[in-house]
Amino acid sequence: MPTPLEILLDPISLYILGIYLLLILWEAFFPARKLPHIPYWQLKGIFSFFLFFYLSTYLPLFYAQWLPSTQLLNLAEINVITGAAIGILIYELGMYTWHRLMHT
Known part of the structure; x- marks a missing residue:
C-alpha cells in the first residue's frame, strides 16, 4: 500500500493539487462576485480537499479485497x-x- 507521501508526490496528484491551488488563487484575487466573509475559508477548503483526496485514494484500496465477493x-x-x-x-x-x- 502506498504511503501518503508517495501518493502526494505522484505526478497525477501533483497535477490535481496544482489545479486546486490555481483555483484558490484565482478565487482569492479575481472573485466572480462579492462573497460573504467566512473566516479561514482557504484553510477549511484545503483541509477538506486533502481529507477527500486521501479518502478517495485509500478507501478503494481497503474495500477492493471484499468488494468482488459482493x-x-x-x-x-x-x-x-x-x-x-x-x-x-x-x-x-x-x-x-x-x-x-x-x-x-
Whole structure:
C-alpha cells in the first residue's frame, strides 16, 4: 500500500493539487462576485480537499479485497466496453427509479 507521501508526490496528484491551488488563487484575487466573509475559508477548503483526496485514494484500496465477493453480476467474462456499458445502464436505471420514487 502506498504511503501518503508517495501518493502526494505522484505526478497525477501533483497535477490535481496544482489545479486546486490555481483555483484558490484565482478565487482569492479575481472573485466572480462579492462573497460573504467566512473566516479561514482557504484553510477549511484545503483541509477538506486533502481529507477527500486521501479518502478517495485509500478507501478503494481497503474495500477492493471484499468488494468482488459482493457483486450482483460478474461481468468479468465479457468485453470491457460491453461490461462498462451494461454497468452504466444498470446504474442509470437505478438512479432513474430512485428519482421517480422521490416524486411519489
